[in-house]
Amino acid sequence: MSTADMSSAELATYNFAYLDEQTKRMIRRAILKAIAIPGYQVPFASREMPMPYGWGTGGVQVTAAILGPQDVLKVIDQGADDTTNAVSIRAFFQKVANVAVTTKTREATIIQTRHRIPEEKLTEGQTLVYQVPIPEPLRFLEPRETETRKMHALEEYGLMHVKLYEDIARNGHIATTYAYPVKVEGRYVMDPSPTPKFDNPKMHMSEALQLFGAGREKRIYAVPPYTEVVSLDFEDHPFEIQSFDKPCALCGAENVYLDEVVLDDKGGRMFVCSDTDHCEDRCAHGHRGHLAYNKEAAE
Amino acid sequence: MYVAVKGGEAAISNAHRLLADRRRGDRSLPAIGIEQIVAQLGLAVDRVMAEASLYDRSLAALAVRQARGDMIEAIFILRAYRTTLPRFGYSRPVETGAMLVERRVSATYKDLPGGQLLGPTFDYTHRLLDPSLLNDEAVDTPLERDEASEPVMRVSDILAGEGLVEDDGDMPDGHVAGDITREPLEFPMARDLRLQALARGDEGFLLALGYSTQRGYARTHPFVGEVRIGEVEVELDMPELGFAVSLGRVQITECQMIAQFKGSAKNPPQFTRGYGLVFGQSERKAMAMSLVDRALRAEEFGEDIVAPAQDEEFVISHSDNVQATGFVEHLKLPHYVDFQAELDLVRRMRREYEAAQNTDTDLPEAAE
Amino acid sequence: MTLDTLAFSGGFQEPVFQAQAVFRTLMDCMARPGTIGAIAATVTPPKPLTPAAGAIALTLCDHDTTVWLTPALAASALPGWLAFNAGAVLADERQNARFAFIEKGAMLPNFCLFAQGTQEYPDLSTTLVVEIEAFEGGRPLVLKGPGIRTQEEIAPVGLPDMFPQFWAENRQKFPRGVDLILVAGDKIICLPRTTVISVKEA
Numbered sequence: 001m002s003t004a005d006m007s008s009a010e011l012a013t014y015n016f017a018y019l020d021e022q023t024k025r026m027i028r029r030a031i032l033k034a035i036a037i038p039g040y041q042v043p044f045a046s047r048e049m050p051m052p053y054g055w056g057t058g059g060v061q062v063t064a065a066i067l068g069p070q071d072v073l074k075v076i077d078q079g080a081d082d083t084t085n086a087v088s089i090r091a092f093f094q095k096v097a098n099v100a101v102t103t104k105t106r107e108a109t110i111i112q113t114r115h116r117i118p119e120e121k122l123t124e125g126q127t128l129v130y131q132v133p134i135p136e137p138l139r140f141l142e143p144r145e146t147e148t149r150k151m152h153a154l155e156e157y158g159l160m161h162v163k164l165y166e167d168i169a170r171n172g173h174i175a176t177t178y179a180y181p182v183k184v185e186g187r188y189v190m191d192p193s194p195t196p197k198f199d200n201p202k203m204h205m206s207e208a209l210q211l212f213g214a215g216r217e218k219r220i221y222a223v224p225p226y227t228e229v230v231s232l233d234f235e236d237h238p239f240e241i242q243s244f245d246k247p248c249a250l251c252g253a254e255n256v257y258l259d260e261v262v263l264d265d266k267g268g269r270m271f272v273c274s275d276t277d278h279c280e281d282r283c284a285h286g287h288r289g290h291l292a293y294n295k296e297a298a299e
Numbered sequence: 300m301y302v303a304v305k306g307g308e309a310a311i312s313n314a315h316r317l318l319a320d321r322r323r324g325d326r327s328l329p330a331i332g333i334e335q336i337v338a339q340l341g342l343a344v345d346r347v348m349a350e351a352s353l354y355d356r357s358l359a360a361l362a363v364r365q366a367r368g369d370m371i372e373a374i375f376i377l378r379a380y381r382t383t384l385p386r387f388g389y390s391r392p393v394e395t396g397a398m399l400v401e402r403r404v405s406a407t408y409k410d411l412p413g414g415q416l417l418g419p420t421f422d423y424t425h426r427l428l429d430p431s432l433l434n435d436e437a438v439d440t441p442l443e444r445d446e447a448s449e450p451v452m453r454v455s456d457i458l459a460g461e462g463l464v465e466d467d468g469d470m471p472d473g474h475v476a477g478d479i480t481r482e483p484l485e486f487p488m489a490r491d492l493r494l495q496a497l498a499r500g501d502e503g504f505l506l507a508l509g510y511s512t513q514r515g516y517a518r519t520h521p522f523v524g525e526v527r528i529g530e531v532e533v534e535l536d537m538p539e540l541g542f543a544v545s546l547g548r549v550q551i552t553e554c555q556m557i558a559q560f561k562g563s564a565k566n567p568p569q570f571t572r573g574y575g576l577v578f579g580q581s582e583r584k585a586m587a588m589s590l591v592d593r594a595l596r597a598e599e600f601g602e603d604i605v606a607p608a609q610d611e612e613f614v615i616s617h618s619d620n621v622q623a624t625g626f627v628e629h630l631k632l633p634h635y636v637d638f639q640a641e642l643d644l645v646r647r648m649r650r651e652y653e654a655a656q657n658t659d660t661d662l663p664e665a666a667e
Numbered sequence: 668m669t670l671d672t673l674a675f676s677g678g679f680q681e682p683v684f685q686a687q688a689v690f691r692t693l694m695d696c697m698a699r700p701g702t703i704g705a706i707a708a709t710v711t712p713p714k715p716l717t718p719a720a721g722a723i724a725l726t727l728c729d730h731d732t733t734v735w736l737t738p739a740l741a742a743s744a745l746p747g748w749l750a751f752n753a754g755a756v757l758a759d760e761r762q763n764a765r766f767a768f769i770e771k772g773a774m775l776p777n778f779c780l781f782a783q784g785t786q787e788y789p790d791l792s793t794t795l796v797v798e799i800e801a802f803e804g805g806r807p808l809v810l811k812g813p814g815i816r817t818q819e820e821i822a823p824v825g826l827p828d829m830f831p832q833f834w835a836e837n838r839q840k841f842p843r844g845v846d847l848i849l850v851a852g853d854k855i856i857c858l859p860r861t862t863v864i865s866v867k868e869a
Contacts, residue, residue: 030790196636209694481731
């Protein structure tokens with residue numbers, strides 16, 4: 001092709017939701033098998049996406065394969081709808097699928113997420129799509145895929161317990177605070193993606209379908225609704241989630257995950273909801289944290 | 300008082316606007332044309348085509364321009380385009396023996412049928428900055444052979460004629476060549492898939508690995524049997540017509556590395572091969588690829604696997620620069636939720652540590 | 668119409684959106700075993716395959732999947748229809764099939780005769796699409812397992828008496844085993860290998 005023949009229209013044609021139909025079928029087959037074998041990582045022929053590997057290409061491919069014109073999509077990164085990569089992925093689907101988008105958790109039929117599970121309880125009919133960087137929970141103990149695959153096949157998870165126990169011996173704590181390994185339906189040890197362990201209990205017996213896409217590593221896995229998801233622990237060191245001393249400074253929410261915001265160079269800190277929709281929703285309903293109140297007074 | 304940061308959308312759009320400005324640069328200078336890039340930065344275009352696995356010089360040049368000359372970014376852009384293209388079929392293997400060579404050198408023979416042909420090479424140029432290029436001074440027209448060029452015999456075929464080198468790429472009967480862009484990678488891999496991955500692998504990564512084999516990390520005692528650059532015909536079988544039709548010609552670089560001999564009770568001693576094949580003119584990449592290909596065949600030849608270049612899962616999992624750059628660069632995305640989780644634990648452990656220290660220091664004082 | 672013309676017609680009119688809709692029903696039903704989903708099928712596969720099963724075939728099968736057909740389906744115009752509309756190729760043996768289609772009234776082979784996947788790659792197993800008479804009025808079966816809050820009950824008509832036993836054997840091989848898509852008219856129920864099925868005591 002010479003540049004003279006090259007028209008911008010010719011370069012800019014793409015299918016609904018970007019992926020071609022053959023690719024969607026391949027991903028859809030993988031999703032069905034993933035649901036049928038909860039926690040097992042199904043290999044799939046991940047495609048190059050127009051965003052970098054490691055930036056959500058797995059999640060984007062899963063979303064693109066399931067998305068239809070009637071869906072309402074929410075995209076979050078670190079719990080927030082307005083982080084730049086969430087904005088970028090949402091804009092991508094608006095452009096290639098013309099799909100309705102929302103920031104409200106309860107309005108969404110599909111929620112694509114990086115690093116958080118929304119605070120609001122998800123319900124039947126919703127699908128949570130996780131972006132996963134390293135799907136293999138055993139990868140940091142054993143870098144070889146050939147070996148970790150064998151371990152899953154033989155249900156040999158002793159190494160993982162040894163690692164967690166070494167943490168306890170050295171630090172007095174299990175030193176894993178995010179991407180905390182879980183066991184699904186009593187069989188597969190699974191990486192929940194780098195969500196803080198605070199979110200692990202939300203995966204257990206969730207009403208929503210949970211799909212996980214790892215584009216660079218070419219794996220899809222799933223947790224169906226109403227499925228047992230148990231965080232690994234020990235009798236003398238039971239699993240526990242993070243707790244925060246203070247409620248959210250903006251909406252006053254307790255028992256939610258908070259982000260630390262540095263206010264000045266004199267050690268000033270505040271803690272606010274990481275789930276921005278949850279926080280805004282509470283504020284709209286009249287809940288106030290100590291700093292939000294001051295802000296209003298100042299205006 | 301705290302106001303949450305908003306406006307990611309506006310920030311992204313402004314950043315892209317600034318990027319477009321920087322890409323265009325000084326408006327008083329003419330914009331660089333795609334044809335100019337194809338013609339004058341041809342080897343950059345070739346690398347982009349090779350590692351993007353798409354043979355299209357104009358699109359590769361467009362990608363180079365769009366990427367402001369960032370090669371990996373250009374490769375990425377072209378790959379993302381390639382992946383949306385429909386697939387009509389698989390071509391027949393190209394016949395490199397029938398190549399119309401523009402360059403062909405062999406290190407293993409002084410002279411051979413077809414001769415040594417230097418072609419457009421940097422070899423033997425003195426790497427002195429050339430002031431004549433500062434101004435657009437006239438360039439002499441090249442001297443070319445008078446006679447129409449004919450295919451020249453491959454060096455590996457000369458050796459194969461004597462049975463002194465292993466056969467060319469034996470695969471089991473009924474083996475259908477795979478396609479790494481359509482199937483998930485699984486280890487161990489067959490050599491056809493491995494070669495596909497190496498062909499689109501990062502030039503720098505393969506160069507370093509190839510170099511490491513020369514320095515003793517899986518030494519294979521290689522000789523360049525032959526490097527050849529030229530055009531080959533790409534043909535597609537048409538079952539409806541009952542014959543193959545030509546789709547056109549592509550320029551490729553092929554390297555056959557002749558490596559350490561092997562023999563066994565069943566097979567007489569013979570040389571082994573490492574193979575490299577790349578789109579366009581890229582001798583460095585083809586040679587590095589052939590060294591790594593040979594090193595990765597260690598298990599096949601019963602060699603001890605002792606070095607990184609022999610480790611298939613290591614090499615193939617990390618050779619793709621689009622994957623590598625994505626994952627390395629993703630570290631700049633927000634991770635504050637995970638970091639908060641770590642921060643919380645470190646603070647807790649610090650408190651416990653300090654509490655323990657205080658108890659320890661208190662005790663001796665009390666004893667005094 | 669001749670066998671030949673049958674093969675070239677009756678695919679999706681709007682492949683992108685219809686395949687998406689069928690897939691979402693399949694996904695929801697696979698994630699919630701026992702839930703009845705509806706396929707708004709508009710495809711017309713050659714008889715005796717029904718439109719709903721035909722729509723599932725076009726949604727999931729292509730030239731990357733091998734398909735096993737019962738002798739009756741293999742003798743119909745279906746192989747040509749699948750080849751033309753999906754590019755799907757027939758499996759020579761059940762063991763090599765990614766999908767299997769079994770029409771209403773045909774004998775349901777024991778699940779162990781199909782691809783079970785391996786311990787390392789349990790996903791490489793056959794998904795069976797089995798047409799039956801109805802989802803109500805048969806022997807009540809109780810379903811438990813992932814995707815089910817407490818339990819679900821179905822009463823399919825047209826499954827062999829041996830079905831609970833076949834299924835129990837399939838369940839025991841977990842993570843290996845086949846997955847099932849039951850089709851009755853335009854309704855479907857999915858049974859992933861994780862589902863535990865027991866016959867309801869009278």
